[in-house]
Amino acid sequence: MIDKRYANKRGGAKTWSAGSCKWLVSWVANCLFICSAGMAGAVAATPAAGAGQPAASLQVVHWWTSAGERKSVDVLAGRLAEENIQWRDLAIPGGAGLGASKVLKSMVLAGKAPEATQLNGIVFGEWADLGLLLELDDVATPGGWQKLLFPTVWSLVHNRGHVVAAPLGIHRINNLFYNKKVFDRLGLAAPRTWPEFERVAEKLKQAGVTPLAQSSEAWQVATLFETLVLAESGPAYYRSLFVDLNPAAFGDARMTHALKRLRSLKQWMPQPLRERPWPEATRQLADGDAAMFVMGDWAKGELLAWGLNTDQDFSCAAVPGTADYHLYSVDTLAMFAGDYSHQPAQEKLAQLIMSQPVQSAYNQVKGAIPVWRAPDLSKMDSCARASWSAFSKGSAFQAPSLVHRMAADETAKDAIVAEVHRYFVDDKMSESDIQRRLASIARSVSKTGKQE
């Protein structure tokens, strides 16, 4: 049973529902397998304290381990140090946080919850319902967060009338990065449609350049796939699949088409296609070994950290057919309430995260855009401005990333990602086969219990 210390301050001790118990049981199961392995892979704490002994310290769990990601952590840790609070770093390697989310669960179960954690997506509603998270209303209300934030971000960090996480930045997933020097040398322009993409890819291939960088890692394949689904017919259909988990939508011809596109893009990818971390695929783009790359804009943070410049060395376009849309993932830090002894330092961190200078400095290195609806646009490069314009159009133009936890819970996401990956690596698997499997996943996990 979870320590009583974790009972929610405002709500008092929580009533444990059957749902909560089922969830905890699956934690335990995960934990038995993953706890020791995950902890062994963790990157040791990096103190970032100011002069003298810091007054307080916060342990922060996250999965930011690449060069660009480390620089963004340094912005946060450095700013916190100026307040005499030490950021004790617990970075769990693994793109998209696959390891981190499991290690985090095991830490909480062991009664060793960190004071803060990267906890993206709808999952923190569940954690908040369990009474584990510190409510940040004492910072958010006087700070005017509701007015400052994009409505989508406000509703994401807001659970049952309380703010339960501090939002850092908004990543765009439907980016087509391209190597500017290679494109200029070959006289190519960024493709806006799929026929244009095919023509550009053909020319690149003839010139001996791999057209599209890609890893075969499951989450990276699924990240590409969700952009293709968005390209098919926009956010409404995308939501019927990944938010509503409507089984009938998975049988639709648009799904067949997106799957076929995913498979046909393989011809433009490196051969043999290897499973490699996303910074390695980004490196291929930077070196000009590959000319294009579809990835969340943390890849831009990486390119900048390596000394490349936007619109000189690389540029961003939208994945063909998605220029009007924003496939988003919002990074957030949630705080564990614990015994409330860290509350002043946790609230200070939340306040800093939402301050204009930190929003601007952090997002410039992370590659994301600020969560403020009216940020300082003069600090943004062309990629960030395109992202901001698309996101500002409002929810009808926004699509929550499945792979990056914005659309469905962990169980549904993992099952869908695994099936898409199977289809991608096994050319013998037919579209109708995988569509049947996806519909059956949707049927079994759909909260609405919708049937075909």
Ligand code: BGC
């Ligand atoms: C996170 C980013 C992170 C990326 C790569 C995404 O899920 O939102 O902050 O940089 O994964 O690990």
